[in-house]
Amino acid sequence: MIQQQYIDSGILEAYVMGSASDEEVKELMYMKATYPEVKFALQQLEVDMEHIAQHMAISPPARTWNKISESIDELMVRPKDNPEQYQTDREDRNFKNFNGRTDNGPQYIEVESESSHMKIHKSWKWVFAAVFVLGKIFLGCAIYFYLENRQAQLKINELNTELRQIKK
Structure with a gap:
């Protein structure tokens, strides 16, 4: 009876979602070790949450893994940086980039996009x-x-x- 009230209290859900306090986590670990019903309910909840997460997952664009792999390969092939390349020029406060050139003003990173359409939830x-x-x-x-x-x-x-x- 106490186990069912504990299971229905919502603490299991808070624990699985990561919003349980330290005291609640300690209490849950005790209840899990003491009562097999609580342990079983926690396992079922974790399986259900994993199932929901898999069904709601959005798959990335097809070429995403190739882009990540190429970026990692490029980082591994790149020579080790020399710290002197990033020294500041005291006179005009320009920063030297990794090519040794100085650039004025803010620097921007180019972002590539597959399409110009926004994706929104249904x-x-x-x-x-x-x-x-x-x-x-x-x-x-x-x-x-x-x-x-x-x-x-x-x-x-x-x-x-x-x-x-x-x-x-």
Whole structure:
């Protein structure tokens, strides 16, 4: 009975997610060693979380591993750096780069991209669609009320003209 209450308390989930405090971890280790039900529940939870993580994983682009491998190969082939290459020039505060040249201003790293498209989670697509539709509805309402206001202004001007004619 105590074991089931402990399992239902949420401490196992906090432990698996890494958000349990030190005291909770110690208590969990004690309960795990004492009660086989807690140990079994923890193992099942870990298996379930691993299963969820595998199903929600996003696979990297096809050439990613090749790029990483090439970068590692390049680092291993590169000669050892000489610390004197990175000395500062006191007069104009320029830094010498690994080629021995001095560069002024900030340095930028070029980033390559496979495509210019942004990838978003599927649930956000509905949010963007809803915002788009609401934008169109609000635009339609704004145009409608603008035209109604313009028509009302014309009617008021006509009535003012008639009122002036009647007063004369």
